[in-house]
Amino acid sequence: xxxxxxxxxxxxxxxxxxxxxxxxxxxxxxxxxxxxxxxxxxxxxxxxxxxxxxxxxxxxxxxxxxxxxxxxxxxxxxxxxxxxxxxxxxxxxxxxxxxxxxxxxxxxxxxxxxxxxxxxxxxxxxx
Amino acid sequence: xxxxxxxxxxxxxxxxxxxxxxxxxxxxxxxxxxxxxxxxxxxxxxxxxxxxxxxxxxxxxxxxxxxxxxxxxxxxxxxxxxxxxxxxxxxxxxxxxxxxxxxxxxxxxxxxxxxxxxxxxxxxxxx
Amino acid sequence: xxxxxxxxxxxxxxxxxxxxxxxxxxxxxxxxxxxxxxxxxxxxxxxxxxxxxxxxxxxxxxxxxxxxxxxxxxxxxxxxxxxxxxxxxxxxxxxxxxxxxxxxxxxxxxxxxxxxxxxxxxxxxxx
Amino acid sequence: xxxxxxxxxxxxxxxxxxxxxxxxxxxxxxxxxxxxxxxxxxxxxxxxxxxxxxxxxxxxxxxxxxxxxxxxxxxxxxxxxxxxxxxxxxxxxxxxxxxxxxxxxxxxxxxxxxxxxxxxxxxxxxx
Amino acid sequence: xxxxxxxxxxxxxxxxxxxxxxxxxxxxxxxxxxxxxxxxxxxxxxxxxxxxxxxxxxxxxxxxxxxxxxxxxxxxxxxxxxxxxxxxxxxxxxxxxxxxxxxxxxxxxxxxxxxxxxxxxxxxxxx
Amino acid sequence: xxxxxxxxxxxxxxxxxxxxxxxxxxxxxxxxxxxxxxxxxxxxxxxxxxxxxxxxxxxxxxxxxxxxxxxxxxxxxxxxxxxxxxxxxxxxxxxxxxxxxxxxxxxxxxxxxxxxxxxxxxxxxxx
Numbered sequence: 001x002x003x004x005x006x007x008x009x010x011x012x013x014x015x016x017x018x019x020x021x022x023x024x025x026x027x028x029x030x031x032x033x034x035x036x037x038x039x040x041x042x043x044x045x046x047x048x049x050x051x052x053x054x055x056x057x058x059x060x061x062x063x064x065x066x067x068x069x070x071x072x073x074x075x076x077x078x079x080x081x082x083x084x085x086x087x088x089x090x091x092x093x094x095x096x097x098x099x100x101x102x103x104x105x106x107x108x109x110x111x112x113x114x115x116x117x118x119x120x121x122x123x124x125x126x127x
Numbered sequence: 128x129x130x131x132x133x134x135x136x137x138x139x140x141x142x143x144x145x146x147x148x149x150x151x152x153x154x155x156x157x158x159x160x161x162x163x164x165x166x167x168x169x170x171x172x173x174x175x176x177x178x179x180x181x182x183x184x185x186x187x188x189x190x191x192x193x194x195x196x197x198x199x200x201x202x203x204x205x206x207x208x209x210x211x212x213x214x215x216x217x218x219x220x221x222x223x224x225x226x227x228x229x230x231x232x233x234x235x236x237x238x239x240x241x242x243x244x245x246x247x248x249x250x251x252x253x254x
Numbered sequence: 255x256x257x258x259x260x261x262x263x264x265x266x267x268x269x270x271x272x273x274x275x276x277x278x279x280x281x282x283x284x285x286x287x288x289x290x291x292x293x294x295x296x297x298x299x300x301x302x303x304x305x306x307x308x309x310x311x312x313x314x315x316x317x318x319x320x321x322x323x324x325x326x327x328x329x330x331x332x333x334x335x336x337x338x339x340x341x342x343x344x345x346x347x348x349x350x351x352x353x354x355x356x357x358x359x360x361x362x363x364x365x366x367x368x369x370x371x372x373x374x375x376x377x378x379x380x381x
Numbered sequence: 382x383x384x385x386x387x388x389x390x391x392x393x394x395x396x397x398x399x400x401x402x403x404x405x406x407x408x409x410x411x412x413x414x415x416x417x418x419x420x421x422x423x424x425x426x427x428x429x430x431x432x433x434x435x436x437x438x439x440x441x442x443x444x445x446x447x448x449x450x451x452x453x454x455x456x457x458x459x460x461x462x463x464x465x466x467x468x469x470x471x472x473x474x475x476x477x478x479x480x481x482x483x484x485x486x487x488x489x490x491x492x493x494x495x496x497x498x499x500x501x502x503x504x505x506x507x508x
Numbered sequence: 509x510x511x512x513x514x515x516x517x518x519x520x521x522x523x524x525x526x527x528x529x530x531x532x533x534x535x536x537x538x539x540x541x542x543x544x545x546x547x548x549x550x551x552x553x554x555x556x557x558x559x560x561x562x563x564x565x566x567x568x569x570x571x572x573x574x575x576x577x578x579x580x581x582x583x584x585x586x587x588x589x590x591x592x593x594x595x596x597x598x599x600x601x602x603x604x605x606x607x608x609x610x611x612x613x614x615x616x617x618x619x620x621x622x623x624x625x626x627x628x629x630x631x632x633x634x635x
Numbered sequence: 636x637x638x639x640x641x642x643x644x645x646x647x648x649x650x651x652x653x654x655x656x657x658x659x660x661x662x663x664x665x666x667x668x669x670x671x672x673x674x675x676x677x678x679x680x681x682x683x684x685x686x687x688x689x690x691x692x693x694x695x696x697x698x699x700x701x702x703x704x705x706x707x708x709x710x711x712x713x714x715x716x717x718x719x720x721x722x723x724x725x726x727x728x729x730x731x732x733x734x735x736x737x738x739x740x741x742x743x744x745x746x747x748x749x750x751x752x753x754x755x756x757x758x759x760x761x762x
Contacts, residue, residue: 002466007499009370013267013283013324018173022180023322029267029283033371046399047462052500053403068277070267081174085129116263117287117752118134119179136751140648140664140705145427149434150703156648156664160752195658197648208428212383243644244625244668245388246433256720261753272554276561300653301716306754307657335555339510371498372515373560390624394521394537394578404576410521410537414625449531451521497517498541526681530688589682593637626642627687 001107004049005037006056010067014082027072032087032113034063036095039108050106062094088113088123096127103127128234131176132164133183137194141209154199159214159240161190163222166235177233189221215240215250223254230254255361258303259291260310264321268336281326286341286367288317290349293362304360316348342367342377350381357381382488385430386418387437391448395463408453413468413494415444417476420489431487443475469494469504477508484508509615512557513545514564518575522590535580540595540621542571544603547616558614570602596621596631604635611635636742639684640672641691645702649717662707667722667748669698671730674743685741697729723748723758731762738762 013029036059040049066074071082080086092111096103106127114120140156163186167176193201198209207213219238223230233254241247267283290313294303320328325336334340346365350357360381368374394410417440421430447455452463461467473492477484487508495501521537544567548557574582579590588594600619604611614635622628648664671694675684701709706717715721727746731738741762749755 001505002469003503003505004466005501005503007371009372011278011282011284011369013281020173020175020178024265026322027267027324028265028322029285030265031283031285031370043464043467046401047464047467048401049466049502051401052465056500068280068282070281083170083174084179085131085170085176086174088129115265116285117261118263119132119183121131121176122129124128124130134752136753138659138663138665138750140662147427147429147432151646153703154648154705155646155703156666157646158664158666158751195661195663197662210424210428211433212385212424212430213428215383242646243666244642245644246386246437248385248430249383251382251384255759256723257757257759258720259755259757274554274556274559297718297720300655301718301721302655303720303756305655306719310754337551337555338560339512339557340551340555342510373513373564375512375557376510378509378511388625390626392532392536392538392623394535405519407576408521408578409519409576410539411519412537412539412624449534449536451535496519497539498515499517528681528683528686591678591682592687593639593678593684594682596637627640627691629639629684630637632636632638 001039001041002043002049003037003039004052004055005035006052006059007033007035008056008059008063009033010063012066012069012071014071016081016083018081027070030115032084032115034059034091035112035114036091037110037112038106039110040106044105050102058095058098062091062098065094084113084115084119084121085123088121092123092125096125099127128166128168129170129176130164130166131179131182132162133179133186134160134162135183135186135190136160137190139193139196139198141198143208143210145208154197157242159211159242161186161218162239162241163218164237165233166237167233171232177229185222185225189218189225192221210248211240211242211246212248212250215248219250219252223252226254255293255295256297256303257291257293258306258309259289260306260313261287261289262310262313262317263287264317266320266323266325268325270335270337272335284369286338286369288313288345289366289368290345291364291366292360293364294360298359304356312349312352316345316352319348337375338367338369338373339375339377342375346377346379350379353381382420382422383424383430384418384420385433385436386416387433387440388414388416389437389440389444390414391444393447393450393452395452397462397464399462408451411496413465413496415440415472416493416495417472418491418493419487420491421487425486431483439476439479443472443479446475465494465496465500465502466504469502473504473506477506480508509547509549510551510557511545511547512560512563513543514560514567515541515543516564516567516571517541518571520574520577520579522579524589524591526589535578538623540592540623542567542599543620543622544599545618545620546614547618548614552613558610566603566606570599570606573602591629592621592623592627593629593631596629600631600633604633607635636674636676637678637684638672638674639687639690640670641687641694642668642670643691643694643698644668645698647701647704647706649706651716651718653716662705665750667719667750669694669726670747670749671726672745673741674745675741679740685737693730693733697726697733700729719748719750719754719756720758723756727758727760731760734762
């Protein structure tokens with residue numbers, strides 16, 4: 001199995017609902033350094049998993065719809081707690097959608113959001 | 128599949144038994160930067176894999192029983208060579224025990240011990 | 255010259271005032287991974303620049319007054335743009351104050367705030 | 382499952398064939414920081430996955446046959462595009478060969494080539 | 509003193525002239541992860557050292573004139589050995605030129621080129 | 636001013652004397668990831684600060700005299716507390732000695748010992 005990973009980041013504000021979150025129930029924010037990993041059993045005719053420049057552009061596009069925003073105000077995220085692990089799925093699912101037909105050649109996708117040097121979360125899905 | 132990882136570290140002394148270890152048969156030591164990854168198929172009602180603060184506390188607690196010690200003197204480790212990979216299992220198994228009932232909601236655990244910028248070892252187990 | 259550095263982090267929300275900031279004029283947030291470096295020409299009787307545990311506690315204390323907050327609502331920061339470089343000075347100055355008499359033995363302080371894997375800012379001052 | 386990883390690097394020149402590669406069709410080069418991960422279900426009598434010094438020597442040996450070279454001139458690579466993902470397989474397969482009989486005790490091998498701080502590729506195979 | 513640093517990278521081929529370089533006399537290549545640090549004694553009216561987006565664009569522009577090339581073929585570099593330390597000066601000097609009048613507000617510039625996880629070089633100059 | 640840095644590491648056991656060290660008064664150990672930075676105002680005829688391979692060999696040699704040992708048993712270190720900052724000076728001074736006549740061409744030396752992902756210490760000296 002092959003994989004290719006590209007890294008980018010986004011800066012967001014948000015708050016979390018639930019006593020378990022303690023001070024993170026207050027409005028605060030985070031830098032998420034985001035790794036998107038594309039998996040594929042065999043390489044294509046060019047010898048690649050995915051055009052790495054195209055993959056980076058797709059990730060940039062998905063993150064730019066979330067970045068520099070207060071996620072508490074985003075209608076599409078209103079029903080959920082925007083925890084690191086939940087956002088990893090949002091990014092992965094949007095990235096899968098953005099891949100379009102190219103997703104058919106891929107086997108899976110992993111998105112990891114690093115929220116600090118000591119904590120990160122991932123979501124892995126098939127394509 | 129979702130996962131959440133927390134990072135901490137411990138400082139220990141030890142020696143290794145066996146010719147394969149060369150100079151590491153002498154008493155020496157290591158900083159282990161430890162990553163504990165908790166895996167779960169679906170998020171809970173709060174939208175999390177595990178309370179990240181609680182996970183960090185559990186890891187801190189497990190590492191504090193090993194850190195600032197000479198592992199050669201620890202009765203519970205007397206039967207084993209405390210290699211990086213073997214210690215990864217010790218930390219994972221103790222962490223699984225410390226999780227208590229919370230382990231039932233999780234699917235797996237991976238513990239990685241980084242012994243330097245050029246070498247690390249992991250142990251992965253189910254919960 | 256000797257130095258000792260400790261690393262910690264904080265999660266904040268804020269917005270920046272001025273056209274130069276583009277989309278960062280919107281309410282967003284950041285994780286700042288914060289490095290505090292203490293400089294000293296000679297070591298003390300214990301062979302240290304500063305008690306590293308005490309230094310880490312002081313940094314933790316300073317960051318806990320800023321973290322998990324919307325900096326736009328902090329009265330003490332109302333007059334300023336909370337850019338990464340300006341916050342580096344805020345942290346450094348508060349840390350210098352928190353050091354109390356211990357600052358007399360030190361020669362300088364550098365605080366670096368990493369806002370992502372591709373951008374960071376520092377403020378260096380004497381003690 | 383246990384794993385042990387060692388890290389090394391190589392410096393190479395190459396060019397890539399195909400319009401998808403844009404400016405990377407020109408002769409350029411890369412530093413590949415290479416992680417080789419050895420997987421094993423149970424530890425051996427010494428409590429290890431593999432002798433980490435031996436593993437590092439094998440990786441060094443494999444990389445030294447590729448490093449400080451223009452890969453466009455290497456006869457064994459003439460049929461392929463030396464993309465990061467394709468080179469990950471070359472390194473993994475050569476490493477598997479270099480392991481010799483020791484491969485029988487191992488369950489798998491993952492080789493990751495980091496081409497920059499924002500892009501990397503992996504190849505995973507059984508042993 | 510304040511500073512702001514932005515990170516980017518370039519991929520180049522080159523060879524080095526002189527017996528001291530051993531196998532690096534052959535045509536090979538490198539990824540240089542490049543950090544550009546801008547220093548300034550006081551912040552401007554917006555509370556910044558430099559517009560970080562503008563700084564990143566300038567660095568990108570300077571690196572794009574070197575990246576995806578064989579430096580042995582670049583007329584402007586023909587007189588020199590393109591060692592990591594020498595290239596750090598090339599990048600710093602071109603960046604200083606690209607800053608134009610904005611350089612007058614700055615006090616200094618440091619450019620660091622990371623050639624691997626175990627080696628890097630810097631050049632520091634005034635502005 | 637130019638600089639070149641090489642990174643290596645050592646694994647040691649030790650204990651620290653003094654109440655300020657708390658649990659670190661017990662025999663424990665550390666991995667020190669060591670960065671040695673060589674400074675020079677102008678490059679030599681080959682376009683380098685120092686032969687990076689030679690610099691790496693010297694650092695390896697200095698660290699091999701300390702690594703895989705219990706520093707409490709080293710006669711040359713008996714008079715001192717082997718704190719991270721004090722060991723940074725030991726490494727720097729031994730490295731300066733090992734440079735021999737080559738030190739005359741250099742302006743300074745900085746040695747940084749990383750004891751974990753959240754703490755490190757440096758010693759800077761002239762040559």
